[in-house]
Amino acid sequence: MSDLAMFGGPPVIPSPLAPYESLGKKEQDALIAVVESGSLSGFYGSPGDEFFGGAQVQAFEAAWCERFGVNHTISVNSNTSGLLAALGAIGLCPGDEVIIPPTTMSATAITPLFWGGIPVFADIEEETFCIDPSKVLSEITERTKAIVAVNLFGHPARLGELRKIADDHGLFLIEDNAQAPLGYEDGIPCGTIGDIGVFSLNYHKHIHTGEGGMCTTNDKTLAQRMALIRNHGENVHEWLGIDNPANVIGLNLRQTEMGAAVGLVQLEDIDLHVTRREKIAEGLSATVSDMSGITPPIVRENCRHNYYCWVMKINSREVGVSRDIFSKALEAEGFPNTPAYLAPLYLLPVFQKRMAIGMSGWPFTSAHRTYEKGLCPVAERLHEEEIIFFEPCAWAVDDETLEQLQQAFVKVFENRRDLSNAPS
Numbered sequence: 001m002s003d004l005a006m007f008g009g010p011p012v013i014p015s016p017l018a019p020y021e022s023l024g025k026k027e028q029d030a031l032i033a034v035v036e037s038g039s040l041s042g043f044y045g046s047p048g049d050e051f052f053g054g055a056q057v058q059a060f061e062a063a064w065c066e067r068f069g070v071n072h073t074i075s076v077n078s079n080t081s082g083l084l085a086a087l088g089a090i091g092l093c094p095g096d097e098v099i100i101p102p103t104t105m106s107a108t109a110i111t112p113l114f115w116g117g118i119p120v121f122a123d124i125e126e127e128t129f130c131i132d133p134s135k136v137l138s139e140i141t142e143r144t145k146a147i148v149a150v151n152l153f154g155h156p157a158r159l160g161e162l163r164k165i166a167d168d169h170g171l172f173l174i175e176d177n178a179q180a181p182l183g184y185e186d187g188i189p190c191g192t193i194g195d196i197g198v199f200s201l202n203y204h205k206h207i208h209t210g211e212g213g214m215c216t217t218n219d220k221t222l223a224q225r226m227a228l229i230r231n232h233g234e235n236v237h238e239w240l241g242i243d244n245p246a247n248v249i250g251l252n253l254r255q256t257e258m259g260a261a262v263g264l265v266q267l268e269d270i271d272l273h274v275t276r277r278e279k280i281a282e283g284l285s286a287t288v289s290d291m292s293g294i295t296p297p298i299v300r301e302n303c304r305h306n307y308y309c310w311v312m313k314i315n316s317r318e319v320g321v322s323r324d325i326f327s328k329a330l331e332a333e334g335f336p337n338t339p340a341y342l343a344p345l346y347l348l349p350v351f352q353k354r355m356a357i358g359m360s361g362w363p364f365t366s367a368h369r370t371y372e373k374g375l376c377p378v379a380e381r382l383h384e385e386e387i388i389f390f391e392p393c394a395w396a397v398d399d400e401t402l403e404q405l406q407q408a409f410v411k412v413f414e415n416r417r418d419l420s421n422a423p424s
């Protein structure tokens with residue numbers, strides 16, 4: 001018997017990894033300055049300059065425009081809020097269909113429901129785990145209003161192809177770019193190919209403001225409509241001379257001056273935060289690349305993967321061990337990982353019971369769509385059998401720790417034959 005930690009041997013990494021901490025003195029100073037200014041939020045939900053937020057919010061939005069090369073950025077208090085504002089801004093109507101991937105965080109699939117929209121799931125690609133354009137094409141009907149592509153784990157979806165499909169069919173393309181700041185396809189930044197790109201600044205992402213989100217667009221009307229949905233738009237649409245009040249029933253989705261001040265500082269260091277994650281992921285990929293039955297994350301040609309998550313696939317027949325046992329053996333060596341990401345979202349009770357708003361099943365009552373198991377076979381198989389998931393953004397991994405992670409992987413792989421006796 002080998003000395004795998006799973007069987008009582010010494011683990012390669014004896015103590016848990018430290019959590020990654022991206023905040024420092026600069027963030028602290030920025031926060032103190034906001035507190036000293038006496039204004040923790042500069043927003044008013046009524047006509048006037050303050051409708052668009054305080055000094056920090058406006059400066060943060062301007063810096064974001066500059067960095068991502070877009071004309072407009074609307075900051076919000078989360079990516080979820082950003083998706084809600086984006087879908088409202090495009091004029092999503094009850095019964096309209098929105099095509100989305102099943103493998104993503106739940107907000108992508110849930111936000112259309114607030115406007116009465118019907119989520120339609122199109123399966124993902126085997127290699128990149130992002131939405132498959134050919135599957136999108138076969139789901140388009142006369143009810144389709146938009147495609148929401150997710151640049152999952154930090155790798156761009158096939159954005160150029162999706163842009164063309166959207167244009168050919170008169171659809172909006174929204175990018176849920178929560179996970180892929182600085183990712184790109186053919187040199188074009190993720191989040192700027194869709195009509196609207198939505199970024200997350202929650203605590204788990206590459207850079208953060210505690211909670212927060214950014215919506216980018218080059219379309220002035222969409223930007224204005226998102227600003228209205230963000231901040232009690234019903235009070236100002238007359239003042240702004242807007243003649244289309246559809247979905248301008250404003251919420252309060254506003255970012256604070258504190259969040260924006262931290263965001264400004266974090267944005268200055270975004271290259272540092274992202275390249276460090278890339279280095280960790282590339283190190284792991286190099287280690288597993290000649291192991292037969294293990295497939296590291298793929299990076300398509302002319303694309304940048306920013307490795308919000310490092311996600312590999314295991315072929316359990318080839319390796320001779322189930323995904324779940326392999327994952328447990330890694331965990332026992334001190335390599336934090338999860339077998340699988342989130343289950344395909346149509347398996348959530350909201351879709352299985354077709355009940356979202358109220359008790360009568362609205363908005364599903366207006367739709368012929370159903371959500372049975374088997375709907376997206378690729379997403380289901382990857383989830384159930386193949387994916388192992390590690391979060392470079394969650395852990396402080398210096399060069400020494402990276403080496404230990406690599407050694408842990410090698411140890412488990414080399415002793416894989418012993419794992420066939422492991423209790424499941």
Ligand SMILES: *Cc1c(COP(=O)(O)O)cnc(C)c1O
Binds near residue numbers: 077104
């Ligand atoms: C994190 C995440 C969200 C939600 O972001 P919040 O800012 O927490 O609302 C949405 N979509 C994806 C793909 C995410 O990773």
